Amino acid sequence: MSRESNIKVLLVDDEQTLLEYLSKRLLKEGFMVKATFSGEEAVEAASDANFDVAVVDLKMPGIDGVETQRRLKQVQPLLQCIVLTGHGSIESALESGQQDAFKYLLKPIDYENLVETIKEAYQKKVELQNAKFREQVEEIYRAGMGARGIKKAIDELRKIYGIE
Amino acid sequence: MNYERSTESNDSLRHQLRKLSQELSGNKIELRHTSRYLQCILQNSNDLIFATDVDGILVSFSKGGERVLGYPGDEVTGSSVKVLASNSDAFESLLAESREKGGATRLEFPFRHRDGRIIYCDVSLITLTNTEGENVGSVGVCRDITLWKRLQEDLIRIDRLAEIGRIASGIAHEINNPLAVVNEISGWGGTVVADAKGLSDEDRRELEKAFKNISEQTRRCRAITHQLLGFVRDSAPSMSSLDIHELIRETLNLLQPELKFMALDISLNLTEDPITVRSDAKMLEQVLVNLMTNAVHAVTEGRPDKGRIEVTTMRVGHEIRIVISDNGKGIPEEDQGKVFELFYSTKPPGKGTGLGLPICQNILKKLGGEITLESRPGAGTAFTVRLPVS
Numbered sequence: 151m152s153r154e155s156n157i158k159v160l161l162v163d164d165e166q167t168l169l170e171y172l173s174k175r176l177l178k179e180g181f182m183v184k185a186t187f188s189g190e191e192a193v194e195a196a197s198d199a200n201f202d203v204a205v206v207d208l209k210m211p212g213i214d215g216v217e218t219q220r221r222l223k224q225v226q227p228l229l230q231c232i233v234l235t236g237h238g239s240i241e242s243a244l245e246s247g248q249q250d251a252f253k254y255l256l257k258p259i260d261y262e263n264l265v266e267t268i269k270e271a272y273q274k275k276v277e278l279q280n281a282k283f284r285e286q287v288e289e290i291y292r293a294g295m296g297a298r299g300i301k302k303a304i305d306e307l308r309k310i311y312g313i314e
Numbered sequence: 315m316n317y318e319r320s321t322e323s324n325d326s327l328r329h330q331l332r333k334l335s336q337e338l339s340g341n342k343i344e345l346r347h348t349s350r351y352l353q354c355i356l357q358n359s360n361d362l363i364f365a366t367d368v369d370g371i372l373v374s375f376s377k378g379g380e381r382v383l384g385y386p387g388d389e390v391t392g393s394s395v396k397v398l399a400s401n402s403d404a405f406e407s408l409l410a411e412s413r414e415k416g417g418a419t420r421l422e423f424p425f426r427h428r429d430g431r432i433i434y435c436d437v438s439l440i441t442l443t444n445t446e447g448e449n450v451g452s453v454g455v456c457r458d459i460t461l462w463k464r465l466q467e468d469l470i471r472i473d474r475l476a477e478i479g480r481i482a483s484g485i486a487h488e489i490n491n492p493l494a495v496v497n498e499i500s501g502w503g504g505t506v507v508a509d510a511k512g513l514s515d516e517d518r519r520e521l522e523k524a525f526k527n528i529s530e531q532t533r534r535c536r537a538i539t540h541q542l543l544g545f546v547r548d549s550a551p552s553m554s555s556l557d558i559h560e561l562i563r564e565t566l567n568l569l570q571p572e573l574k575f576m577a578l579d580i581s582l583n584l585t586e587d588p589i590t591v592r593s594d595a596k597m598l599e600q601v602l603v604n605l606m607t608n609a610v611h612a613v614t615e616g617r618p619d620k621g622r623i624e625v626t627t628m629r630v631g632h633e634i635r636i637v638i639s640d641n642g643k644g645i646p647e648e649d650q651g652k653v654f655e656l657f658y659s660t661k662p663p664g665k666g667t668g669l670g671l672p673i674c675q676n677i678l679k680k681l682g683g684e685i686t687l688e689s690r691p692g693a694g695t696a697f698t699v700r701l702p703v704s
Contacts, residue, residue: 165491171498178505258494258536261501 157272158182158200162192162218163207163234179265189218196225200312203252203271205264208235219251228278228310230271234259282310362425362435362456365442366395368449370409382435382458384428395454400424400432412439413449425456434463475672478656486539493535500528541669551594551680558589558634562625565602569610578613578621585627589634591701597677598701601685604670605638605697611661612642612695632703633683639696645689653687674699 159181163169169185176183184201186192189212192204204222208215219231230252252271255264290303356363362379366372372395375387383398390398399405405423412419419439424432435456442451504525507518566573566580573580606623613621626637645653645660652658654675659666671685678685682702689695 165495168491168495168498171495171502175498175502175505256540257490258497258532260533261498 156182156202157268158202159184159268160192160195160201160204160222160229161185162187162189162204162210162215164188164210165207175261176265176268181268189213189215189221192218193221193225196222196229200226201229202275203268204229204231205268206231206233207257208233208254223250226312228275228282230275232264232267232271279310283307286310360458362458363454364395364398364456365451365453366409367451370395370406370452373451379456382427382433382456383425398425400426409439409452413441413452416441416443422459423456432460433458434460475656482542482656486542489535490539493532493539497529497532497536500525500532504529538667538669541667541673551597551677553592553594555590555592556595556598558591558627558636559584560588561595561598562602562627562636565599565606566625568599568603569606573610576610576614576621578610578623580623580625583624583626585629589627589629591634591703593681593701594677597681601674601677601699602636602638604674605699608670608697609638609640609642609695611666612640615642629703633700634703636699636701637696638699639694641694644691644693644695645687646691647689650687650689654685 159176161169161173161176161183163172164187166187169187173183173185184195184199186195189206189210192206193213195201196204204219206215206218206222210218213221215233215235219233222229222231231250233251233254234257235254252274253267255267286303286306290300356374356376356378359376359378360381361376362382363374363376364372364379365374372391372393375385375390377387379390380386385398394402395409396402396405401424408419408421408423417440421437421439422434423437424434427433436459437457438455440453440455441449442453444450504522507513507521507525510518513521562582562584609623610621613623622641624637624639626635626639628635628637649660654671655668656672657668659668674685678699678701684700685697686700687695687697
C-alpha cells in the first residue's frame with residue numbers, strides 16, 4: 151500500500167463537478183478524501199473527523215477560503231491548508247498566507263502539482279506532529295510518571311494524532 | 315469790414331490746418347507703432363497667420379507658418395491658400411462658408427506640411443471687410459495641435475486598452491472555472507482508460523491519445539488566461555539593482571531547452587563593461603523572454619537556411635538599450651503599428667496569443683522605459699528596449 155493511503159484530504163470548493171472528478175482521481179491515487187462544497191460544511195466535517203491536508207478554494211459563497219482556513223485551524227491546529235486562487239486574487243492569497251496557508255496554487259490547478267503539494271503539506275504536518283509529540287513526552291517526564299499525568303498526556307497525544 | 319472778416323477767417327483756417335497736420339502726423343506715428351507692433355506679432359508668433367484676398371490668394375504668410383508647415387513665406391504668397399490644406403476642396407468650402415457668415419469662425423482643420431505630414435491646426439478664420447462693408451479677404455490664425463491630438467489619441471487608446479483588459483480579465487476568470495472542471499474530467503478519463511479491462515489495444519491507444527489531447531488543450535487555455543490576467547493585474551514593479559548582461563544570459567539559459575533543437579544562431583553583442591540598472595528583474599525577464607520567443611518564431615518560420623538572432627546592448631546618454639534583432643521575414647509597414655495591439659498576432663493558431671508585445675509595452679511603461687521596433691520586410695526586425703540608467 152502506498153504512503154498516500156495514510157493522507158486524509160479535505161476538499162473545499164463550491165464547484166461540485168470539479169470536486170466530483172478531483173476526489174475520484176485522488177482516491178484512485180490512494181488518498182483518503184472528503185469533499186465538501188462550502189466553508190461551513192468543511193468546518194463541520196473537520197469537527198467530526200481528523201484531516202491532514204485541506205484544499206480550499208479561495209472564492210466561495212458564504213464564508214470564503216481565508217475564513218474557512220482560519221476556522222479549520224481553530225478546530226485542527228496542525229491541519230495544513232492549500233489554497234486555490236484565481237490569478238487576480240494574489241492579494242487575498244497573500245492574506246491567506248498570513249493565515250498560515252501551506253501554499254497557494256493558481257486555478258485551474260495542475261493535477262500533478264496538486265498531488266505533489268498535498269504530499270509536501272502532509273510531510274510538514276507530520277514534522278509538526280512529531281515535534282509536538284516530543285514536547286509532550288518531555289512534559290510527561292518533567293511532570294513525573296503519576297497515573298494521572300500519563301492519562302492526561304495520552305489524551306493530549308490522542309488529540310495531536312487525531313485518534314478518537 | 316469784409317476785408318477784416320476775411321483776414322480773420324484766413325487766420326482761423328491757417329490755425330485749423332496746423333491743427334489738422336499735427337493730428338495727422340500724430341496718427342502717422344501711431345500707425346507706424348501699430349504696424350510695427352503687428353509686424354512683431356507676425357514675425358514672432360509660433361502660429362501660422364495668413365491673409366488672403368477675396369479670391370483666396372495668399373497675400374501674407376507669417377514666419378510661424380514656415381515653422382508649422384515648412385514653406386517660406388515668399389514661396390506660397392501669390393498662390394491659393396487651399397494648397398496648404400490636406401483636403402483643398404473642403405478648405406475652400408470652409409472659407410466660403412466663413413465669408414458668408416462673416417465675423418470669426420473657429421474650428422479644427424488638417425493641413426499638409428511641405429514634407430507631406432498632416433498637421434492638425436486649431437484655426438480661427440476672420441472675414442475682412444472694408445469701410446463700405448464689402449468683403450476684401452480673410453485672415454487665418456492657425457495653431458499646430460498635432461502633438462496634442464496625438465496625445466489625445468494615445469489617451470483614448472490607453473483607455474480602450476484598459477477597458478479591453480478589464481473585460482478580458484472578467485472573461486478569463488469565468489472561463490477558468492469550467493476549464494478546471496474539464497481538466498479534472500479528462501484526467502479522470504485518462505485514469506479510467508488506463509485501468510479499463512476489455513479494451514482492445516487500438517481503442518485504448520485512441521482513448522489515451524484523446525484524453526491526453528484534451529489535457530494539453532486545457533493547458534493551452536490556461537496559459538492564455540494566466541497570461542491575460544497577468545497582463546491586467548496592476549502590480550507595482552519591485553526595483554533592485556541588476557546586471558543587464560547577466561539577465562540576458564539567464565534568459566537565454568531559460569530558453570535553452572526549446573532552442574537547442576532549432577537551426578539558428580544566437581549571437582551576443584554586449585558592451586565590454588557590465589551594465590547595471592535599477593529595475594524589476596522579473597518584469598524585464600518577461601520582456602526578454604517574449605521578445606526572444608518572437609524572434610525565434612520569426613527566424614524559424616519556413617526557411618531553409620539558418621536563422622540569426624542578435625542581442626546587442628549599448629549605452630546612449632542617460633539610457634541603456636537592448637536590441638533584439640532577427641533576420642526573419644520582417645513586418646509589413648502597414649502592420650507595424652498593430653503589433654502592440656492586444657490580441658493582434660500573425661503567428662499560426664496555438665503559437666501566439668497576441669499578448670506578448672502588449673505585455674512588453676505595459677511593463678516598460680511601468681519601468682519608465684520604452685519599446686520600439688524597426689522592420690524591413692524580407693530583411694528582418696529589430697526591437698529596441700530603452701531603459702533609464704539609474
